[in-house]
Amino acid sequence: MSISRLLYVTEDIDRKPIPASAFVLLPYNKPDPNKPLNTLVWTHGTAGWGRKCAPSNHKDLYYEWQGPYALATAGYAVIAPDYAGQGSDIPQGFMYEAGFLHAADVAYGLIAARQVIGELLSKEYVVVGHSEGGMTAWRTNERLALPGQENLLKAGKFIGSVANSPALRPLDLIPESIRRANGGPIGDAVSVFFLQSLAGLFPGQFKVEDYVTDTVLARIPLVNQGCLLSGRALFAGLTADQLFKDLSWLKHPLVVDWQKRYNGAGPHALAAPLLVVQGIEDPLTYANNTEWDFNQTCSHFPDSRATLLLYPGADHNVAAQVPQLDYLKWIADRFAGVKVSKGCEIREVETVTTRYRNVGAFYSGAGGG
Ligand SMILES: *[C@@H]1O[C@H](CO)[C@@H](O)[C@H](O)[C@H]1NC(C)=O
Ligand SMILES: *[C@@H]1O[C@H](CO)[C@@H](O)[C@H](O)[C@H]1NC(C)=O
Numbered sequence: 001m002s003i004s005r006l007l008y009v010t011e012d013i014d015r016k017p018i019p020a021s022a023f024v025l026l027p028y029n030k031p032d033p034n035k036p037l038n039t040l041v042w043t044h045g046t047a048g049w050g051r052k053c054a055p056s057n058h059k060d061l062y063y064e065w066q067g068p069y070a071l072a073t074a075g076y077a078v079i080a081p082d083y084a085g086q087g088s089d090i091p092q093g094f095m096y097e098a099g100f101l102h103a104a105d106v107a108y109g110l111i112a113a114r115q116v117i118g119e120l121l122s123k124e125y126v127v128v129g130h131s132e133g134g135m136t137a138w139r140t141n142e143r144l145a146l147p148g149q150e151n152l153l154k155a156g157k158f159i160g161s162v163a164n165s166p167a168l169r170p171l172d173l174i175p176e177s178i179r180r181a182n183g184g185p186i187g188d189a190v191s192v193f194f195l196q197s198l199a200g201l202f203p204g205q206f207k208v209e210d211y212v213t214d215t216v217l218a219r220i221p222l223v224n225q226g227c228l229l230s231g232r233a234l235f236a237g238l239t240a241d242q243l244f245k246d247l248s249w250l251k252h253p254l255v256v257d258w259q260k261r262y263n264g265a266g267p268h269a270l271a272a273p274l275l276v277v278q279g280i281e282d283p284l285t286y287a288n289n290t291e292w293d294f295n296q297t298c299s300h301f302p303d304s305r306a307t308l309l310l311y312p313g314a315d316h317n318v319a320a321q322v323p324q325l326d327y328l329k330w331i332a333d334r335f336a337g338v339k340v341s342k343g344c345e346i347r348e349v350e351t352v353t354t355r356y357r358n359v360g361a362f363y364s365g366a367g368g369g
Helices: 068-073 099-120 132-143 170-181 190-201 214-223 228-235 253-261 287-300 324-335
Strands: 002-011 017-026 037-043 077-081 121-130 157-164 274-279 305-311 343-348
Touching: 002 099, 017 068, 017 099, 037 068, 037 099, 037 132, 037 324, 068 077, 077 099, 077 121, 099 121, 099 132, 121 132, 121 324, 132 157, 132 274, 157 324, 170 190, 170 253, 170 287, 190 214, 190 228, 190 253, 214 228, 274 287, 274 324, 287 305, 287 343
Parallel strands: 037 077, 037 121, 121 157, 157 274, 274 305, 305 343
Antiparallel strands: 002 017, 017 077
């Protein structure tokens, strides 16, 4: 494969230009020498805070075989935007879980890539991502159906998205994780990233120190030296009482408004077919929550062309990989022009055996930082 890195211009919540970064991964050869490469936009999951965690700047190109390596190996051109504020410095900082804005990063990242390697890229494109990126794949499908998105529509012909284990609405997921922990360790690093992001977006109005314990405050300088796995090591073993001194931020008007405008929580109509893949045993983005949002889309917009596949026994990291078999087929069908009929379908995948356990595999590239 070959990799290129780029800087491009995307937009903030006020539609003002801001810089962002991305990488492009191209396969070794073309599946069809006479045609451009079918084009995917890979939307990454939670990476961590700051530049060093931006996928384009990370030796594992977050998230390695869970996404970009597998997609490029399957013969696709992969455009992989870092979300604005992650690979480049902007006053707003790292805008975690801001799906409505990440959708713009998807479109403008692809538009920028076309400026240089346009002749290699198909006009049609599919967006695929996991976790924060699964949410982004879903939000892109929604944002492209909203009015006023002409500039984003210049990215090409959007023909569908794959939302894997989507982290859709943090204000529902975080209380659910606290409830399920039942006083024990929550397994949560994401709230700390989220609180840091809110503080960056609303300076002076929202302060991390108002809501987290001294334990968390003391560890924030450490977590910001590493990325997601450091965050897990530092925070996942803490209970709700050890993490938070006050949970009122989950109802703070700025945060509630954030979920509508920055995260883009709907339900909204879809611009193209949507495939959602979700592990039933996911302890981070819950199958019930994903299915609930899926149902909201389907009941408000019965003309949606949407499928939800549920994976028995799979947790968040295992579900990053096991659905590749199904979603690569789904993506190939979209490029082949196979129609998806109107309506929604929910199906549980049948496993070959029940003798498996959850072992999420993270591949770590050698060398680099
Ligand atoms: C499922 O998720 C929805 C939306 O977050 C929530 O309102 C509902 O209470 C959940 N149901 C169960 C059984 O957890
Ligand atoms: C979603 O809709 C299906 C079909 O109507 C229903 O069986 C299921 O219980 C719903 N799930 C949730 C979480 O609301």
